Amino acid sequence: MQPHDQLPLHDFIEYSEPTMKSRSADFLQTMQRRHSIRHFSDRSVDKSIIENCLLTAGTAPSGANHQPWHFAAINSPSMKQKIREHAEAHERGFYKGRAGQQWLNDLKPLGTDAAKPYLEIAPWLIAVFSQKFGETEDGEKQQNYYVHESVGIAVGMLITALHNAGLATLTHTPKPMNFLTDVCGRPDNERAYMLIIAGYPAINATIPAHATQKKSLNDIASFL
Numbered sequence: 001m002q003p004h005d006q007l008p009l010h011d012f013i014e015y016s017e018p019t020m021k022s023r024s025a026d027f028l029q030t031m032q033r034r035h036s037i038r039h040f041s042d043r044s045v046d047k048s049i050i051e052n053c054l055l056t057a058g059t060a061p062s063g064a065n066h067q068p069w070h071f072a073a074i075n076s077p078s079m080k081q082k083i084r085e086h087a088e089a090h091e092r093g094f095y096k097g098r099a100g101q102q103w104l105n106d107l108k109p110l111g112t113d114a115a116k117p118y119l120e121i122a123p124w125l126i127a128v129f130s131q132k133f134g135e136t137e138d139g140e141k142q143q144n145y146y147v148h149e150s151v152g153i154a155v156g157m158l159i160t161a162l163h164n165a166g167l168a169t170l171t172h173t174p175k176p177m178n179f180l181t182d183v184c185g186r187p188d189n190e191r192a193y194m195l196i197i198a199g200y201p202a203i204n205a206t207i208p209a210h211a212t213q214k215k216s217l218n219d220i221a222s223f224l
Contacts, residue, residue, distance in 0.1 A: 063145030109210035
């Protein structure tokens with residue numbers, strides 16, 4: 001490796017193999033209880049919980065460690081109302097045919113439609129933005145690398161952190177999403193990447209039976 005500033009790895013914890021097997025199996029069971037839901041409670045969620053989950057997402061690896069993401073955590077009822085109005089307007093066009101019949105057919109087992117009441121009911125919406133470029137400490141433009149991949153990893157870690165904290169989530173990707181940039185007041189170098197809804201499930205929350213069908217290990221992995 002080339003010369004660079006470096007620190008000793010002091011916080012790695014090594015476990016025995018039996019412990020590793022147990023921890024990996026326990027975490028698998030934890031994540032198998034993660035579900036995307038569309039019926040949320042309006043119960044409040046303390047801001048500190050969201051902050052910890054966002055800090056967890058911020059530990060994700062990224063191209064050149066530029067961390068090309070921004071998370072806008074939205075709790076304001078008026079802002080959530082604006083987001084719902086914009087999202088449903090786009091979704092109505094989507095379900096009226098813009099998506100194409102094949103896509104609409106594939107969505108039928110999930111029961112989705114243009115109505116998104118959870119955007120106002122859930123206590124938190126987290127708008128994720130990718131940054132095409134950033135700024136140095138001197139205010140100069142800084143190129144970012146592997147932006148899509150980096151933000152995707154951070155989003156996965158955020159969803160996992162929210163689930164681990166005891167919250168339910170839903171990912172929402174309205175097309176186009178540029179209204180999120182306007183509503184959240186984000187700069188031109190950022191592009192809306194995803195909207196994550198987070199909160200407690202409603203008492204009558206359900207999940208589509210189709211969503212429980214996960215591919216087997218043989219279908220998703222190969223060992224060479």
